[in-house]
Amino acid sequence: MARKSTNNAISEILNFGENFEAAQRKFPHMPVGEAVDMGFDENGVPLIDPRIFDSGEFGRNPYPYYKIMRDHYPVFYDELHNCYFVTRYEDITNCYFDELGFNTIPKGSSSGVLGNTQLELSGIEHRRRRNIYGRHLVGSALTKRLHALEAIAQELIEEWWLQDNPKELIIDNEKGIATLELGKAFANEFPISVVAEVLGIPQDARQEFTWWYDAMMSGLGGSETHHEGLEARQDLENYVEDLVEEKRGNPTYLADESGEEICMDIISELCNSEIDGDVMSTEEITSFIALVVGGGGETTRGAIMNLWYLLLQHQDQYQAVQRNEELWDTAFHEMLRHSTSIGGQPRHNTNEIVMHGVIIPSGSLIHMVDVSANHDERIFTNPEEFNIFRDDLYSGKILRSGHNKEGKCSHMAFGVGPHLCPGAWISHQETVIGSQILEAAFRNVRINKERMPKDIDGVSLAPIGLGSIRELWLDFEIPTN
Amino acid sequence: MDLSEEYDHDEEPEAAPGYRTYEVYQRERVGETTNLIKPRQLISNEYLEDPYPLLEILRENYPCYRDWLNNRFWITRYDDVTSVFTDDRNFETRPKNWHNILMNGSLSLWKVKEVQQQYENLVDNHISDVVDEVLTSFDKKDINLATEFCIQVPLRLFSKVIGIPEEDVEQFLALYWKSRLVNGWNPSHKQRGTSAMQEMETMVDEICAARRLEPQNDLITSILQTANLNRDVTAQDVILTFLDIDQDTFIGGLSNLWFNLMANPIEMEKILDDRRMLKFAWLETLRFSPPVLSAERFAKYEIERFGRLIPQGGLMMCSAAAANRDPRQFNEPNKFVIGRKDLCQREPRGQYRADGLPSGIAFSLGKPSIHPAVPKERARSMYAIVRDCAVIASELLLNSYPNLKLQKDTNPKLTALNLGDIHTCWDLNVEL
Numbered sequence: 001m002a003r004k005s006t007n008n009a010i011s012e013i014l015n016f017g018e019n020f021e022a023a024q025r026k027f028p029h030m031p032v033g034e035a036v037d038m039g040f041d042e043n044g045v046p047l048i049d050p051r052i053f054d055s056g057e058f059g060r061n062p063y064p065y066y067k068i069m070r071d072h073y074p075v076f077y078d079e080l081h082n083c084y085f086v087t088r089y090e091d092i093t094n095c096y097f098d099e100l101g102f103n104t105i106p107k108g109s110s111s112g113v114l115g116n117t118q119l120e121l122s123g124i125e126h127r128r129r130r131n132i133y134g135r136h137l138v139g140s141a142l143t144k145r146l147h148a149l150e151a152i153a154q155e156l157i158e159e160w161w162l163q164d165n166p167k168e169l170i171i172d173n174e175k176g177i178a179t180l181e182l183g184k185a186f187a188n189e190f191p192i193s194v195v196a197e198v199l200g201i202p203q204d205a206r207q208e209f210t211w212w213y214d215a216m217m218s219g220l221g222g223s224e225t226h227h228e229g230l231e232a233r234q235d236l237e238n239y240v241e242d243l244v245e246e247k248r249g250n251p252t253y254l255a256d257e258s259g260e261e262i263c264m265d266i267i268s269e270l271c272n273s274e275i276d277g278d279v280m281s282t283e284e285i286t287s288f289i290a291l292v293v294g295g296g297g298e299t300t301r302g303a304i305m306n307l308w309y310l311l312l313q314h315q316d317q318y319q320a321v322q323r324n325e326e327l328w329d330t331a332f333h334e335m336l337r338h339s340t341s342i343g344g345q346p347r348h349n350t351n352e353i354v355m356h357g358v359i360i361p362s363g364s365l366i367h368m369v370d371v372s373a374n375h376d377e378r379i380f381t382n383p384e385e386f387n388i389f390r391d392d393l394y395s396g397k398i399l400r401s402g403h404n405k406e407g408k409c410s411h412m413a414f415g416v417g418p419h420l421c422p423g424a425w426i427s428h429q430e431t432v433i434g435s436q437i438l439e440a441a442f443r444n445v446r447i448n449k450e451r452m453p454k455d456i457d458g459v460s461l462a463p464i465g466l467g468s469i470r471e472l473w474l475d476f477e478i479p480t481n
Numbered sequence: 482m483d484l485s486e487e488y489d490h491d492e493e494p495e496a497a498p499g500y501r502t503y504e505v506y507q508r509e510r511v512g513e514t515t516n517l518i519k520p521r522q523l524i525s526n527e528y529l530e531d532p533y534p535l536l537e538i539l540r541e542n543y544p545c546y547r548d549w550l551n552n553r554f555w556i557t558r559y560d561d562v563t564s565v566f567t568d569d570r571n572f573e574t575r576p577k578n579w580h581n582i583l584m585n586g587s588l589s590l591w592k593v594k595e596v597q598q599q600y601e602n603l604v605d606n607h608i609s610d611v612v613d614e615v616l617t618s619f620d621k622k623d624i625n626l627a628t629e630f631c632i633q634v635p636l637r638l639f640s641k642v643i644g645i646p647e648e649d650v651e652q653f654l655a656l657y658w659k660s661r662l663v664n665g666w667n668p669s670h671k672q673r674g675t676s677a678m679q680e681m682e683t684m685v686d687e688i689c690a691a692r693r694l695e696p697q698n699d700l701i702t703s704i705l706q707t708a709n710l711n712r713d714v715t716a717q718d719v720i721l722t723f724l725d726i727d728q729d730t731f732i733g734g735l736s737n738l739w740f741n742l743m744a745n746p747i748e749m750e751k752i753l754d755d756r757r758m759l760k761f762a763w764l765e766t767l768r769f770s771p772p773v774l775s776a777e778r779f780a781k782y783e784i785e786r787f788g789r790l791i792p793q794g795g796l797m798m799c800s801a802a803a804a805n806r807d808p809r810q811f812n813e814p815n816k817f818v819i820g821r822k823d824l825c826q827r828e829p830r831g832q833y834r835a836d837g838l839p840s841g842i843a844f845s846l847g848k849p850s851i852h853p854a855v856p857k858e859r860a861r862s863m864y865a866i867v868r869d870c871a872v873i874a875s876e877l878l879l880n881s882y883p884n885l886k887l888q889k890d891t892n893p894k895l896t897a898l899n900l901g902d903i904h905t906c907w908d909l910n911v912e913l
Binding site: 041047048050054078079080297348362363364 | 520524525526528529550551552553561575665666667668669672676779780783793794795796899900
């Protein structure tokens with residue numbers, strides 16, 4: 001009798017391994033906008049299996065999962081990864097402004113590649129260092145340099161038609177159609193050239209600089225190429241060492257259109273700045289450069305790619321932008337709201353807090369999910385829709401304080417508060433000026449759907465998901481002159 | 482030059498509010514990569530099946546491994562693990578989820594001295610009978626020792642000790658097992674665990690009512706009678722006490738003991754020659770294959786340890802499995818050797834050492850006593866109770882079936898059914 005009585009209990013024990021997948025779970029790919037069924041609790045609330053965050057499905061289709069979190073778990077505790085997710089616009093904004101309550105933290109394996117950067121500092125130290133280079137990226141220092149942006153963009157476009165075809169255009173003279181991959185032809189190189197220019201990297205080192213940038217970017221996130229990224233950083237550091245020595249004695253200056261000196265380039269400025277009476281070490285300057293390269297290169301590349309992808313998929317909106325140049329700014333902001341390439345920012349809370357009934361012990365890792373805030377239906381109507389005409393998105397000047405007035409809120413792609421992206425203004429200018437020049441170079445441009453990466457059905461185009469699209473193939477008419 | 486004048490530390494300015502020094506210490510140094518292992522591997526099926534090779538990579542290359550994916554620090558060397566474990570000043574445990582679910586003021590009464598004493602008495606009184614019962618129920622020559630013995634003994638002992646009526650045993654044990662799921666990371670499991678706890682509450686409530694009217698010689702009666710809470714003991718208090726007893730890991734320990742004995746016939750000979758070696762076999766099992774692979778501790782404050790700055794709230798994943806195979810402590814750590822000379826052969830006290838020798842770290846199999854000797858007025862530690870039960874059960878099994886051996890063509894292995902579950906053998910097919 002007794003033995004029989006334990007048998008069912010034993011089969012229950014052993015069945016747990018069969019009823020649930022073990023450590024790894026394969027999630028099926030769902031149509032964009034629909035979440036995998038991960039079960040429901042007794043009240044019918046959908047459950048979130050934290051293994052979803054490591055899945056390919058989440059990378060390509062994150063928004064329905066964020067919606068579940070926003071609606072049912074505004075603070076989601078992921079016990080597998082030992083972290084919390086905050087997903088609503090208002091909560092994230094409040095946390096970003098509360099510098100006392102939430103610390104920035106080291107950014108994982110990127111620290112090895114990028115080094116000791118602004119991202120990881122808080123408070124006075126953050127402000128002090130940021131002030132050194134921040135002013136190069138805003139205001140008159142930026143406005144006076146816009147001509148350089150235009151020149152770099154024009155130069156890249158001229159390369160399309162060179163004899164040796166460095167940008168690998170596919171030309172069909174019979175049909176009069178040229179095909180290019182926008183990344184290869186323009187977006188990969190444009191932001192990084194701008195960054196090199198603003199930093200003051202000499203012209204003859206630009207090619208190496210682009211290689212270091214590529215290697216460092218692919219080495220982020222502890223990936224297979226991490227080691228290569230670290231080597232690239234070491235190379236960059238060796239190179240910067242000589243450059244710094246040179247610029248400490250002989251600073252170089254950026255010039256405006258008429259050749260007048262505006263200010264020192266960023267590296268010269270860093271070489272000749274002091275913090276607490278100490279000059280900055282070469283290692284520190286390298287980290288600054290790495291951050292500006294990382295922040296200013298990949299994200300702006302993604303912005304240009306996503307903007308063109310979204311506009312060309314909404315031809316009416318593209319035509320409106322063509323008719324009215326001012327709409328490029330609006331389109332830029334709506335693109336960042338809809339599909340920004342930076343998912344969010346991690347924070348540590350300095351004290352135990354209770355948010356939406358969830359106790360978050362002091363020192364916990366909290367992910368502020370900016371992309372979720374941008375799709376918060378409490379702020380933006382039909383958030384999944386790309387619509388440059390929407391009336392609930394603020395698309396004026398980017399403000400550190402954010403904007404939340406008269407039914408218009410700013411997007412979160414640059415964050416808000418003390419850690420607002422310092423490259424926001426220059427990135428904005430690069431994307432808009434670059435796109436305007438591209439628009440002038442294209443006639444009757446459209447997406448070449450055959451060459452584009454496909455989604456799971458093999459027919460529709462792969463979604464942007466988290467990040468930016470990798471390839472954008474475009475057809476356009478070959479200019480006659 | 483007088484250096485003392487040059488470096489007057491008293492004059493150094495105080496750090497300004499918000500001033501952070503993480504970047505100075507915390508940054509992974511250029512050139513240091515963790516290409517030998519990926520954090521993803523530590524939550525993979527590979528880890529569930531055989532964690533030891535992965536843990537060896539950590540222990541030998543990254544003794545304090547920053548697992549960015551899962552936001553934790555893996556501590557894998559013996560002295561490091563025990564240093565965190567004994568440092569209550571800087572590291573803390575956090576209440577398990579079942580405490581959160583049974584929140585409304587309920588308390589585990591496991592710490593009450595009388596409850597522990599009664600538990601010890603009841604276990605000592607029942608263990609032989611329970612094992613005999615299990616042994617007499619063997620009705621064939623080939624059995625799965627894991628499911629028909631190593632699971633049966635602890636579960637039946639537990640239900641007998643606490644006093645579950647015979648007709649409710651099956652349901653109770655299933656609920657008890659399921660209720661432990663609430664501590665995991667998996668939301669579906671948690672949900673099942675929560676509903677099991679609710680069902681168990683109804684059941685235990687009825688039993689408590691019956692015991693109040695008619696006390697018996699069991700643990701429920703003891704809990705109801707001895708607690709001094711200034712209020713009536715509730716079913717929730719009783720359940721919390723049961724859950725704190727951690728009976729399920731005993732299953733893992735017993736199964737691992739027999740897995741190791743069956744897989745190492747030469748070592749088994751030592752037992753057959755001298756039954757006293759069974760105690761040492763148990764101790765070596767705790768070292769060689771602890772069923773609970775790791776335990777979590779959280780940094781109470783920002784603290785510098787193991788060459789890193791551990792942030793406040795940092796999760797230290799203290800790996801018993803890795804520490805127990807640390808070659809800095811044990812010769813040939815990957816060998817199962819009964820009576821090894823570099824393992825302490827008695828209950829370690831406080832520091833996980835005795836006689837200058839390390840012990841196997843086995844979480845949840847009973848905390849060793851922190852007292853230098855067992856005072857008469859207090860129960861033996863859970864460590865000792867569980868060990869003695871395992872030894873008695875195994876001895877009785879061997880007395881009945883001295884020729885026990887693995888069935889031909891079987892290849893038993895240890896595995897965890899889910900991430901965070903006990904790492905043990907669920908299929909151990911033997912000939913009696």
